[in-house]
Amino acid sequence: MLVRVKIPVALLAYTENKPELRIQARTVDELLRNLDERFPGLSAFIMNENGELRRYVNIFVNEGDIRSGDGLITPLKEGDLVSIVPAVAGG
């Protein structure tokens, strides 16, 4: 499945400043691995070494937060928009 991936500003330095990428993947987990193959080291900013999504990083498939669904094994279909979104904090 070819999906679109939106990269947050803070990670643009690691994607050659490309804010949106097109990646082949069947699940979010596979997407992150494929992203890392293309941009080595990128997935370490998104997942920790135990394969868990970092606490303050959210991933949306279209409008759905994967934490509320199937997590990293969330399936992808052709044309999906995957957004990597850092949690908003303030105060």
Place this chain on the structure above:
Amino acid sequence: MAKKRKSEVNVLLGTRKGAFILQSGVRRNVWRIKGPFLRGASVFHMSFDKRDRKTIYAAVNSGHFGPTVQMSRDFGRTWANAEKPPRFPENSGLNVENVWHIEPGRSDEPDVVYAGVDPAALFRSSDGGNSWELNENLNNHPTRSKWMPGAGGLCLHSIVLDPSHLKRMYVGISSVGVFKSEDAGKTWDLKNKNVRADFAPVKYPEFGQCVHKLVMDPKKPCSLYQQNHCGVYRSEDAAESWVEITEGLPSQFGFPLAIHPHDSDRFYVVPEEGDFFRATPNRQFAVYETQNAGRTWARRSKGLPARGSYLGCFREGMATDELDPAGVYVGTRMGHVFYSADEGKTWRLLTQWLPPIHSVSTATIT
């Protein structure tokens, strides 16, 4: 033919919001500020690699995106991210929270770099920082399950390589203490004899001491010094035993310790009032210098803020350059940099209003 770089001093600042480089000629009277680099990242430490005289390593941490190591080979203009940053093995149950310290290896191992992280562990890179391997032997030390974190976390913040014994190295962990290896990291022994742990049920435990900074005298590698939660200490026998040298200082507490680049037995500390009031004592910011390995201390405050100042420094917050006379640089948690171009006798404000300064290190190009 490559153009020779002019003689200069670079002061590398790791801050809560990125990195800065303060640059001056060897007279150190006019400074240029470059940066911020790595904008927005929490840079805990930066190290200049004296082996190739161009690489700067940065311990780069992010509350959102985790920790990594980055390298610049053009004094901050561009940065390369480690493709495989320090990480515990999968399913270890441990996650690297922050990278605290980067230490380039010895001169005979040009691509080796060490990193200390939280939770306390030592990593080694053999490819110039691009990929990292955990030191399993320290990680599996028999005392590991009893290690307790300090206020800053369970961090390995000091890495000391003995230039005279190529397999001897030390690490400092807060709040566990000092470890020594005589076989290049294959085995590790605790070395905390005579170091107090006032906050613990046992005052002189085998481990559990809160070392804040561990430094070696490069001219006399058997001499080590540590600023500890409970005093300043000297060892003259390669950490086999320690002697407290707090007497003459206004308090036992503090974080940074910087060694003089040329004179043995000479170093600097910045005492703070105590663990529940982490600001310099007597409402005056002052550096203290010893020229006799801590037997006596001299207060060095000429030019530093007068009474009514409540400043403080993080553990990597002070460094010396390699010029003669040596320069001394102190960065505060409130974003000031003070410097002395005459080995601590007089001080000037170099810059202020920076983000909180985590680390100060230098790159002297001559």
